Amino acid sequence: MTSQVDLPVSRLRVLVTDNLSQRGVDFLRQTPGFDVVVQNKPTPEALKDLCREMDALIVRSATRVTADLLASAPRLKVVGRAGVGVDNVDLEAATARGVVVMNTPGGNTISAAEHTVSMLLSLAKHIPQATASMKGGKWEKGKFLSVELSGKTLGIIGLGRIGSEVAKRAKAFNLRVLAYDPFISAEAAQALGVELVELTELYRQADFITIHTPLTAETKNLISAATIAQMKDGVRIVNCARGGVVNEADLYAALTSGKVAGAALDVFAQEPTTDSPLFSLPNFISTPHLGAASEEAQEAVAVEVAHQVVDYLQKGIIRNAVNAPSIPLEMLRTLQPYLTLGEKLGRLASQLCEGRLAEIHLEYRGEIASLDCVPLTVATVKGILDPIHDSVNMVNALAIAKGRGIRLIESKSTEATDFASLITVALKTDRGKTETAGTLFSRQDPRVVDIDGFRLEAVLDGYMLVFSNLDVPGVIGRMGTLLGQNNVNIAGMQLGRERRGGRAVSIVNVDDPIPASVLDEIRRMPNIVYAKLVRI
Ligand code: NAD
Numbered sequence: 001m002t003s004q005v006d007l008p009v010s011r012l013r014v015l016v017t018d019n020l021s022q023r024g025v026d027f028l029r030q031t032p033g034f035d036v037v038v039q040n041k042p043t044p045e046a047l048k049d050l051c052r053e054m055d056a057l058i059v060r061s062a063t064r065v066t067a068d069l070l071a072s073a074p075r076l077k078v079v080g081r082a083g084v085g086v087d088n089v090d091l092e093a094a095t096a097r098g099v100v101v102m103n104t105p106g107g108n109t110i111s112a113a114e115h116t117v118s119m120l121l122s123l124a125k126h127i128p129q130a131t132a133s134m135k136g137g138k139w140e141k142g143k144f145l146s147v148e149l150s151g152k153t154l155g156i157i158g159l160g161r162i163g164s165e166v167a168k169r170a171k172a173f174n175l176r177v178l179a180y181d182p183f184i185s186a187e188a189a190q191a192l193g194v195e196l197v198e199l200t201e202l203y204r205q206a207d208f209i210t211i212h213t214p215l216t217a218e219t220k221n222l223i224s225a226a227t228i229a230q231m232k233d234g235v236r237i238v239n240c241a242r243g244g245v246v247n248e249a250d251l252y253a254a255l256t257s258g259k260v261a262g263a264a265l266d267v268f269a270q271e272p273t274t275d276s277p278l279f280s281l282p283n284f285i286s287t288p289h290l291g292a293a294s295e296e297a298q299e300a301v302a303v304e305v306a307h308q309v310v311d312y313l314q315k316g317i318i319r320n321a322v323n324a325p326s327i328p329l330e331m332l333r334t335l336q337p338y339l340t341l342g343e344k345l346g347r348l349a350s351q352l353c354e355g356r357l358a359e360i361h362l363e364y365r366g367e368i369a370s371l372d373c374v375p376l377t378v379a380t381v382k383g384i385l386d387p388i389h390d391s392v393n394m395v396n397a398l399a400i401a402k403g404r405g406i407r408l409i410e411s412k413s414t415e416a417t418d419f420a421s422l423i424t425v426a427l428k429t430d431r432g433k434t435e436t437a438g439t440l441f442s443r444q445d446p447r448v449v450d451i452d453g454f455r456l457e458a459v460l461d462g463y464m465l466v467f468s469n470l471d472v473p474g475v476i477g478r479m480g481t482l483l484g485q486n487n488v489n490i491a492g493m494q495l496g497r498e499r500r501g502g503r504a505v506s507i508v509n510v511d512d513p514i515p516a517s518v519l520d521e522i523r524r525m526p527n528i529v530y531a532k533l534v535r536i
């Protein structure tokens with residue numbers, strides 16, 4: 001299988017693997033500026049070769065996006081997963097490399113819920129076994145005695161999107177529905193007509209149990225010999241969530257002993273699975289990970305992921321990212337100017353401070369404090385790290401800060417200040433503290449309004465000469481003359497001082513970079529405390 005594709009350089013390149021539904025591919029192909037390569041099920045080597053040139057990779061569940069693959073894809077900015085589970089993507093490696101990983105929650109919810117209910121009914125009514133028997137030329141009417149769902153208790157573990165849809169459908173079968181989900185409120189469960197209970201209670205009462213959690217350290221082997229022992233004798237178990245949540249060896253033992261009357265798995269610890277002791281059991285039924293394999297779901301997730309990837313590459317809009325803050329479009333319109341302000345303020349603070357960065361304290365005051373400040377924090381930290389770290393972005397900024405042992409503190413207050421909204425960035429290093437505060441003028445225009453307690457109002461853009469001096473006559477004049485003599489054009493100037501004759505801090509916005517020799521000369525001028533050239 002060839003993996004060499006000649007593509008023009010300046011266009012955005014997307015590799016699609018895993019038989020993405022055609023409508024998703026068509027959308028990508030019709031998007032101006034995009035080149036699309038479709039390579040279904042490439043070998044790992046071919047995949048690596050192809051990814052070297054790609055800006056985006058779109059996969060379903062088969063392609064394994066490993067640390068090794070990511071390391072050989074220097075241009076890669078985004079991995080789109082058409083589906084929910086991202087266990088085929090090395091998230092830690094993607095985050096470290098600043099690659100956004102997006103999934104498409106919701107696109108296959110209904111299909112997965114319908115599949116779960118089908119499994120539940122098939123389990124109760126022995127439909128797969130009866131079909132196989134008839135196809136084997138038998139008429140075994142007495143063998144397949146079923147049970148009714150009506151009046152029984154269903155226990156749902158994980159009451160998220162799919163769990164909730166299963167609950168709604170279960171009500172139609174007159175099932176009493178219990179659920180365990182530590183992250184869902186009792187009110188949300190109540191609105192679905194579901195009783196939220198502890199896990200032990202769910203095990204004690206449920207006739208049927210269905211799991212709809214992700215696979216996490218906590219849910220791995222959730223259904224094991226120990227937990228099965230807490231369940232009712234004759235319980236029936238369905239797992240259409242993730243393989244590994246049910247311990248298959250323990251399930252086999254419980255199905256053999258009759259403790260568990262029947263089980264249905266759509267997902268397995270190892271996939272594909274073509275051989276399992278479970279397949280020999282008459283009270284076990286299965287499907288090969290078909291929960292989302294409907295025409296509608298596949299089309300929905302393909303179109304969704306294609307739109308998300310294009311939006312990210314073209315406009316920087318992050319939706320449904322699992323390793324970066326997602327910002328809904330309406331929110332982005334409000335937040336974008338603040339994201340720019342935070343990033344610029346971060347860049348300024350970072351270039352003003354001296355020494356090894358130990359702590360970042362971000363304070364949001366006024367109107368901004370009532371918005372979701374998580375993306376703002378990420379943008380500001382990105383700005384702080386930008387001057388000191390290669391290739392930092394919205395995905396890896398917090399991880400890089402954490403990796404460097406930098407403490408991050410955030411505080412919020414909706415109380416009014418002199419400005420509608422104010423962001424303060426305080427940086428602590430082994431050599432001291434630097435504090436800058438900024439706001440938006442006319443809701444669009446980022447300004448720095450405070451440096452280390454000195455009030456001023458300067459445009460946050462381009463080259464900025466920031467200096468502190470003793471407030472005596474002549475300093476500003478000499479500075480202007482020196483810059484003029486060296487052909488540095490002044491675009492704006494702001495001064496803040498503590499009192500007449502005390503210390504002052506000034507910002508000179510300049511159109512051109514100031515040569516290092518001129519900067520040295522400034523630092524040697526009388527009454528100058530410090531001078532720094534900052535690039536925003
Ligand atoms: P979701 O995020 O909407 O819901 C998951 C729920 O699990 C959340 O409410 C969360 O609070 C809960 N949860 C997390 N840890 C828990 C724990 N330890 N105990 C109890 N609850 C816990 O996700 P979803 O879209 O409903 O998907 C659920 C699962 O189904 C995922 O694993 C997903 O990958 C899988 N899935 C499978 C198929 C398939 O083809 N079989 C299709 C789609 C999704």
Ligand code: MLT
Pocket residue numbers: 060061082083084085086108291292
């Ligand atoms: C999902 O996580 O979306 C489902 O398991 C379906 C799939 O893997 O494609």
